[in-house]
Amino acid sequence: xxxxxxxxxxxxxxxTAMLIVLGMxxxxxLGFIPVPIVLQNMGVMMAGELxxxxxxxxxxxxxxFLVAVGFPFLTGGSGGIAVFAGPTGGYLLAWLFTPxxxxxxxxxxxxxxxxxxxxxxxxxxxxxxxxVTGSVWLSWQSHMTLAAALMSNLAxxxxxxxxxxxxxxxxxxxxxxxxxxxx
Numbered sequence: 001x002x003x004x005x006x007x008x009x010x011x012x013x014x015x016t017a018m019l020i021v022l023g024m025x026x027x028x029x030l031g032f033i034p035v036p037i038v039l040q041n042m043g044v045m046m047a048g049e050l051x052x053x054x055x056x057x058x059x060x061x062x063x064x065f066l067v068a069v070g071f072p073f074l075t076g077g078s079g080g081i082a083v084f085a086g087p088t089g090g091y092l093l094a095w096l097f098t099p100x101x102x103x104x105x106x107x108x109x110x111x112x113x114x115x116x117x118x119x120x121x122x123x124x125x126x127x128x129x130x131x132v133t134g135s136v137w138l139s140w141q142s143h144m145t146l147a148a149a150l151m152s153n154l155a156x157x158x159x160x161x162x163x164x165x166x167x168x169x170x171x172x173x174x175x176x177x178x179x180x181x182x183x
Contacts, residue, residue, distance in 0.1 A: 008055050015051055015059040019043040020066075020073045027075040033152040034087040035138065038075040042163035044095045045126040048102025049118075049171035056099025064096060090137020094130040101125035119168045126167070127160040 022043045027036030047056035063073060072079040074088075084092055102125045106118075113121070131153040139149035 008051075011051055012055045012059045012062070015043070015047050015056070016062045016066075019047070019059065019063045023073045023075050025075065030152075030155055033138070033155070034142065035091065035134065035152075036075060037156060037159050039163065040075055041091070041095065041098075041126070041130055041160070042167050044098050044130075045102060045122050045164060045167040046171055048099030048125070049106065049122065049167055050174060051099065051103065052107060053100045053103030056103045057096065060095050060099055064092060067092075085141070087138050087141055088134070089141065091130055091134035093137065094133035097133075098126050098130060101129060115168060115172065118172070119165060122164045122168055123161065127157070127164055131156060131160070 019040055022039045025039050027038045029036045044060055047059045050056070051059060067073050067079045067083060068081050070080050074083060074092075083089065102122060105121050105125055106113075109121075132150070135146065135149040135153050138144070138152075139146040142149070144152075
């Protein structure tokens with residue numbers, strides 16, 4: 001196996017492990033919506049930021065596969081195929097595509113972005129994409145109007161903005177370490 005393949009495999013496994021660890025941090029239930037505030041979506045954003053579209057998506061896909069077969073790796077210790085049919089199913093589906101979007105945008109536009117440009121890109125490709133996709137599923141699954149589902153997601157925005165900022169800050173710092181080879 002080539003050294004580069006081993007590096008990518010190791011980075012993908014480490015990111016999956018980080019996503020699992022972030023799932024051990026308890027979520028914050030909101031009460032008016034059956035979706036809690038979690039930290040795992042910050043890890044999903046970082047997967048795209050650090051690993052790019054291929055390895056980042058592979059890392060999240062591995063997490064979701066492990067969850068689907070029953071491992072309790074989502075926030076609150078949930079797992080099993082049923083979570084994909086529940087109120088959070090749309091958010092989980094969006095997680096799968098978020099590293100692809102973020103990583104593709106980073107590759108397409110290059111690494112010459114300043115912090116604010118990168119932050120805006122993560123907000124659009126991470127926060128907005130996840131919240132809108134999750135809202136569409138939540139609307140259908142919970143029999144609420146799409147407008148109500150979208151409005152309920154406004155409660156997530158302040159925390160999601162903080163998580164996006166932390167993801168960008170961590171990713172930029174880690175990419176600046178030459179021995180990590182994350183670009």
